[in-house]
């Protein structure tokens with residue numbers, strides 16, 4: 061690809077002396093620049109890419125793309141750098157998304173779970189999301205749920221020879237920051253909307269707008285029609301709907317215990333009898349989303365049922381440990397809606413006490429904290445509040461925010477050391493009790509200040525009880 065190609069792609073002017081130079085690679089981070097690379101200088105939330113242009117040129121970048129080229133040599137000025145970067149990445153990597161069936165899944169909760177279900181149903185498929193990207197035997201971690209456009213195209217290209225389908229999580233940040241610009245989605249999925257990320261979006265209206273902006277006029281979509289935002293995403297002729305009523309896919313019957321669910325689904329008039337390890341009403345929604353995608357691509361019913369039966373679990377979502385009739389469950393619930401869903405589910409299958417251990421992430425939505433405290437204490441019998449990833453915030457302040465919503469008539473324990481908090485939870489169990497350890501799920505780290513330390517909720521349970529998860 062030549063620098064001159066950018067004129068058409070980004071509708072901008074490229075100085076004549078640059079036009080015939082060949083681009084060897086793309087980078088939005090100066091630390092990843094190599095000789096001949098095109099560097100995108102982006103003004104971010106923390107710092108400004110402008111400060112690193114010198115660094116990029118010292119590593120022999122061929123040119124820089126910026127929204128402001130004043131006083132910069134070898135610079136191509138564009139109106140919207142993030143959109144332009146997505147379009148260039150798509151062109152440079154030869155449009156990998158066009159050659160694949162890429163399915164984008166958005167919504168506050170359920171994205172990761174739905175991608176994992178789909179990976180089981182579709183052979184020759186890969187997933188991209190919160191737990192990294194996976195295809196064949198490749199498992200690689202990612203910094204964000206949805207990677208930056210350059211990384212995303214690179215990943216799709218890497219997957220291309222091995223997969224036909226890619227199921228990817230599309231976070232609201234990815235939509236807002238154009239990380240998915242230029243990606244050709246064959247199908248889009250909407251799971252649900254509830255509170256999260258208001259540190260960034262300020263209001264639920266803004267957050268909802270970001271999610272809705274993912275859906276364009278003629279996009280085919282699978283939509284949870286029980287959700288208020290979902291209802292607005294319905295478009296005749298382009299939508300498969302799921303929900304508990306008035307939808308193309310809906311449950312006729314279900315029952316579950318700690319071992320799994322038996323579910324009868326009506327799927328466009330056909331009956332799917334499903335046996336799955338997943339539990340909880342919210343997972344019925346995730347199963348329906350996955351079935352909707354399967355129907356869209358014409359997957360045979362028998363194959364879908366078999367895959368749902370074979371499916372084990374999503375790492376860090378309802379991961380179960382059982383010891384002498386006591387249960388510990390590690391789950392990624394980090395919003396009040398998710399906490400409500402997982403605790404209500406566990407309450408229905410727990411004979412004894414329900415104990416919850418959780419905290420809230422620092423430098424993230426503060427207003428969800430009292431709501432998390434309120435809902436957790438309205439369902440659980442013992443509430444143990446601890447650190448999640450405090451990041452640069454004072455852990456005491458985060459705990460105080462949670463406490464504001466907590467029902468003080470309940471037994472409350474505050475233990476900032478997460479390992480000790482989990483152990484206190486495990487120690488307070490008798491036969492028939494259940495400890496729900498929430499918020500960090502698959503995470504194998506804890507971020508305190510600017511440092512990342514190794515930490516894994518599952519390891520703590522495994523070591524203390526000397527049992528493996530089921």
Ligand SMILES: CC(=O)N[C@H]1[C@@H](OP(=O)(O)OP(=O)(O)OC[C@H]2O[C@@H](n3ccc(=O)[nH]c3=O)[C@H](O)[C@@H]2O)O[C@H](CO)[C@@H](O)[C@@H]1O[C@H](C)C(=O)N[C@@H](C)C(=O)N[C@H](CCC(=O)O)C(=O)O
Pocket residue numbers: 088089090091101102103104105106107108109112190203204205206207208231232233234
């Ligand atoms: C608010 C946000 O989304 N920030 C993301 C964003 O950073 P940014 O654009 O603000 O970048 P910045 O740090 O200000 O730096 C500006 C520019 O200078 C560049 N730079 C910086 C240093 C240097 O030495 N050289 C250099 O060139 C940076 O690469 C960047 O291009 O772009 C970075 C690169 O892709 C992301 O890693 C970073 O995610 C941070 C870590 C983050 O916490 N993001 C969260 C809020 C997020 O995106 N979450 C969503 C949803 C999660 C979910 O609910 O599942 C997600 O998709 O992960």
Ligand SMILES: Nc1ncnc2c1ncn2[C@@H]1O[C@H](COP(=O)(O)OP(=O)(O)OP(=O)(O)O)[C@@H](O)[C@H]1O
Pocket residue numbers: 167168169170171172173174190205229251252342343345346376377378391392393394397398399401402501
């Ligand atoms: N469909 C759903 N509706 C509501 N809550 C859900 C749903 N599915 C899962 N949850 C809850 O939300 C948590 C996160 O689920 P999952 O990882 O699938 O969601 P996600 O959308 O990928 O989240 P993130 O935005 O953090 O990537 C689960 O651990 C569970 O507690």
Ligand SMILES: N[C@H](CCC[C@H](N)C(=O)O)C(=O)O
Pocket residue numbers: 190205394420421422424448449499500503
């Ligand atoms: N990926 C999401 C979930 C984080 C989960 C929780 N452990 C936290 O650190 O807040 C986010 O960035 O908001």
Ligand SMILES: [Mg+2]
Pocket residue numbers: 171172189190191205229
């Ligand atoms: Mg996720």
